[in-house]
Amino acid sequence: MIIMPRYSDIISRCVKNVHKCNTRSASFARVKELFSSLSLKKASATKKLPYDYICRVGDPVLRQKAMPIDLRTLENETFQQTLEHLHNVMKKGGTVGISAPQIGLPWQLFAIEITEKALKHFHPYYRMQNIETCPLTYFINPKLKVTNPEKIVLYEMCASIPEYSAEVPRVKEIQIEAYNRLGEPFCWRAKDWLARIAQHEFDHLQGRLFIDIMVPHTFKFIK
Ligand SMILES: [Zn+2]
Secondary structure: OOOOOOHHHHHHHHEEEEOOOOEEEEOHHHHHHHHHHHHOHHHHHOOOOOOOOOOOOOOHHHHOOOEOOOHHHHHOHHHHHHHHHHHHHHHHHOOOEEEHHHHOOOEOEEEEEEOHHHHHHOOHHHHOOOOOOEEEEEEEEEEEEEEEEEEEEEEEOOOOOOOEEEEEEEEEEEEEEEEOOOOOEEEEEEEHHHHHHHHHHHHHHOOOOHHHOOOHHHOEEOO
């Protein structure tokens, strides 16, 4: 049984007197450390990188610009295993796209996969939006170009902001130049919903979330 110490006890251990004038300061880093050691042992054990879950808004990794990947790394077996891991977390999370920052890795990498089975389970709202299937595709060091700037506004969700949705404007057609898992360059074109997913994942690599560009009053809880 875990016995939670009183919050006041913890705070008092993190507060120290400084200077003779009795000014006090609390170290929030120390508070966090103590809480982890006292009650979050299990949770912190799963926090090693890469995460085996999709992290949520508030994790700093979701707000930083991802780093380009040195293509020589692709030959490394551990890197290839990391790609498999990313795919597994995506399947476990029931999403059709995932970016490396969402498993704690600030790398320019995302994956998209839309299977026939996934399509059948989509909400009717999404099935109406001209969605196509897409084989598992990894995008390494992607560069995105807008090929049709017409803006489409549709409801969108993100596994890092679960249970919320909002209308988000996205351009209709895009083109991405990236490297595949073998380090080969490829050019990928998409329109409508598939283009939306790619823009969403590409935004994750810039530290941008859909809530930054949504139509604010449409933001809603959907559970
Ligand atoms: Zn997302």
